[in-house]
Amino acid sequence: MADYRKVAAGRKPFKRAYVAVMLWFVGRAIQATARVDKVVKKEFEALPEEFTFSLGVEPGGPHMIVGKNKKGRVKYMGWEPEGKHIDLKMEIKNLEAAILMFTFQESTAIAIARDRMIVDGEVSYACTVVRVLDIVEVYLLPRLIARLAVKRYPLWSFRHKYIGRARIYFRSILGY
Amino acid sequence: MFLPDNYEFYCPVKTNSGNRALEHIPIDLDALSSRKPLIVTSKDVAGKGAVKKIVNAFKDSGITVGIFDAVPDVPDIKFIEEVSNIYRNKEHDSIVALGGGPIVDVAKIMNIAVSYNIQGLKELAGDDLIINPLGPFVLVPTLSGTGYETSRFAKIENLTFSSHFLMPDLVVIDPRMIKAEDSQIVVATAMTALTHSAEAYTCPAKNPLTDTYAYAAIQYIAENLVNVIEESKDKEGRLALANAAAMAGCALSNTAVDIVHTLGEVVGDMFDLPNGICMGILLPYGLEYSSNKNGYHTADLLLPLAGFDEYAKTSENLRARVAINMITEMQHDLYDATRGEIPRTLEEAEVPRYMLQDIAEKAVSCGSPKFDFDGYLTVLEHAWEGKPIARN
Numbered sequence: 001m002a003d004y005r006k007v008a009a010g011r012k013p014f015k016r017a018y019v020a021v022m023l024w025f026v027g028r029a030i031q032a033t034a035r036v037d038k039v040v041k042k043e044f045e046a047l048p049e050e051f052t053f054s055l056g057v058e059p060g061g062p063h064m065i066v067g068k069n070k071k072g073r074v075k076y077m078g079w080e081p082e083g084k085h086i087d088l089k090m091e092i093k094n095l096e097a098a099i100l101m102f103t104f105q106e107s108t109a110i111a112i113a114r115d116r117m118i119v120d121g122e123v124s125y126a127c128t129v130v131r132v133l134d135i136v137e138v139y140l141l142p143r144l145i146a147r148l149a150v151k152r153y154p155l156w157s158f159r160h161k162y163i164g165r166a167r168i169y170f171r172s173i174l175g176y
Numbered sequence: 177m178f179l180p181d182n183y184e185f186y187c188p189v190k191t192n193s194g195n196r197a198l199e200h201i202p203i204d205l206d207a208l209s210s211r212k213p214l215i216v217t218s219k220d221v222a223g224k225g226a227v228k229k230i231v232n233a234f235k236d237s238g239i240t241v242g243i244f245d246a247v248p249d250v251p252d253i254k255f256i257e258e259v260s261n262i263y264r265n266k267e268h269d270s271i272v273a274l275g276g277g278p279i280v281d282v283a284k285i286m287n288i289a290v291s292y293n294i295q296g297l298k299e300l301a302g303d304d305l306i307i308n309p310l311g312p313f314v315l316v317p318t319l320s321g322t323g324y325e326t327s328r329f330a331k332i333e334n335l336t337f338s339s340h341f342l343m344p345d346l347v348v349i350d351p352r353m354i355k356a357e358d359s360q361i362v363v364a365t366a367m368t369a370l371t372h373s374a375e376a377y378t379c380p381a382k383n384p385l386t387d388t389y390a391y392a393a394i395q396y397i398a399e400n401l402v403n404v405i406e407e408s409k410d411k412e413g414r415l416a417l418a419n420a421a422a423m424a425g426c427a428l429s430n431t432a433v434d435i436v437h438t439l440g441e442v443v444g445d446m447f448d449l450p451n452g453i454c455m456g457i458l459l460p461y462g463l464e465y466s467s468n469k470n471g472y473h474t475a476d477l478l479l480p481l482a483g484f485d486e487y488a489k490t491s492e493n494l495r496a497r498v499a500i501n502m503i504t505e506m507q508h509d510l511y512d513a514t515r516g517e518i519p520r521t522l523e524e525a526e527v528p529r530y531m532l533q534d535i536a537e538k539a540v541s542c543g544s545p546k547f548d549f550d551g552y553l554t555v556l557e558h559a560w561e562g563k564p565i566a567r568n
Contacts, residue, residue: 003244003246004243004244004262004266006241006243006266007231007240007241007242007243008240009202009231009234009235009236009238009239009240009241010232010235010236011235011236012235012236016236059202059203059206059236059237059238060236060238093199093200093203094196094199094200094203094236094237095235095236096199096233097196097199097200100195100196114194115192115200116200118203
């Protein structure tokens with residue numbers, strides 16, 4: 001018995017806090033991008049009424065919840081999935097996998113390909129969310145980093161990218 | 177196209193390999209309905225920091241892990257019973273084997289003891305006497321491995337347990353855990369895996385699915401083994417060898433051990449040599465002998481060993497010869513890379529020639545009935561001299 005011991009798993013508070021902040025900001029950025037970018041707007045229009053999805057980390061979060069309200073407007077709905085009807089749950093399998101995604105070492109598409117996520121819901125809706133996330137990342141990140149994070153970096157005009165980026169950052173920070 | 181008249185294939189092993197693979201263990205255990213894993217390992221592995229890394233992987237999972245880190249080099253049944261009692265008393269619900277060799281044997285046999293909840297383990301030694309599924313079992317190799325780890329086999333004392341239920345539910349191959357090892361250990365483990373996969377690829381029990389596992393294993397070993405020995409910082413190569421070992425075990429579990437495996441074990445045990453080193457010496461000659469007997473599959477070995485270009489430009493009747501020569505060349509490269517540490521012949525391994533008949537006799541008593549005394553002796557004599565067997 002001397003060679004046996006029990007070890008309680010510790011925690012990774014800093015990594016968890018980093019991912020929580022990233023999810024919070026990306027959630028608000030999705031809301032903003034849906035108002036600014038026509039492609040993202042169209043992607044959300046194709047989803048069912050009051051469609052809501054969550055992106056989070058197993059086990060126990062953090063999460064971000066984004067959905068369409070009764071008027072069809074895309075809203076960031078906070079970080080608490082409890083008590084909300086969620087049509088599509090996308091869970092990153094663990095915190096380290098989330099860190100790989102949110103430090104842009106792995107794109108969302110690659111993370112899914114490498115089995116780092118669990119999708120609970122319609123796969124076609126998950127594909128829509130991944131496409132939306134790609135566009136949001138192109139707006140938020142400098143080209144050098146965004147190229148790592150997205151499947152294919154788009155050819156956008158200067159105006160489209162930089163004016164759009166300024167508007168999305170402005171709206172994300174102010175939360176509308 | 178090769179399609180056997182009839183074949184069976186069963187492989188329940190989920191493999192998770194690559195960057196941050198360890199961190200997937202908690203969610204995979206959850207999928208196996210486990211919340212209280214017991215990590216089983218040795219002082220040696222624990223001393224290299226492997227336990228700390230795996231415990232870190234459980235952070236934020238809310239899981240409390242048990243750690244038992246005293247598996248000896250030569251465990252016995254009594255030891256298994258003691259560890260099994262710890263498992264029961266501490267109410268664990270899964271086993272995570274961290275390491276290779278005896279650690280995996282202990283974990284597998286312990287899984288029988290705790291799942292069947294019996295004391296008389298010896299009753300279940302043999303072929304397919306374990307007929308019910310066992311508890312969740314995860315394997316985390318810390319070196320390149322032989323393939324035995326993922327296989328349906330487990331050995332302790334003079335007992336061999338064989339059942340598909342002994343195969344792990346999950347194998348986690350993480351580059352952080354696969355450390356540079358002594359050259360002889362790397363060659364011995366990789367050559368055992370190459371033997372398992374080459375024999376699975378050429379034996380009569382082969383089928384399209386064992387071919388898939390064996391093909392990838394042979395390719396990974398052929399492409400990486402010499403480089404890993406020459407360049408100890410080749411992390412990607414070590415990861416490829418660990419993957420090859422896991423695949424070789426799955427192929428082995430669905431075919432049968434053949435002449436090289438049998439002779440390698442007998443020679444190793446009789447002369448206290450690593451079995452894998454002996455298998456490496458014997459492999460070209462064993463394949464030559466088998467190709468003389470039932471030939472046509474040996475030629476196909478050239479494709480995973482050498483790639484499409486070499487395979488396409490080699491005429492059909494020469495492929496078997498060229499494939500066998502490539503394995504011999506690999507042995508020579510390993511000899512050079514280790515400055516003679518890895519023997520190329522049984523003579524260099526200091527196996528006395530006058531003992532070859534004794535080895536053949538012992539192989540007859542424990543090996544496959546497919547091969548007779550003359551067959552074993554032919555392979556041994558040619559492997560002793562390093563001289564190819566003439567094709568009939």
